[in-house]
Amino acid sequence: MLNKVAKLKLLGARIKEFRKKRNMTQEKLSEKLDISRNYLSKIENGKKTMSLDLLFEIKDILEMSGNDMLEFN
16 A cells, blocks of 8 residues: 555656646646646655645646546556
């Protein structure tokens, strides 16, 4: 079973992966989310948590399914 830190890192990596698949920079995504690029970077590196609202907003902008977001292979 994964601990909280490991889950945050994996979730952040999935967000980063899908952001890059969409050819979107951190700057562009952070603007759409109305958050700082630094905060987004920390999310992608598993160093910061986020609200459920922000998680769902990221999911929608990056056109991720729930499975896409939470499938940690």
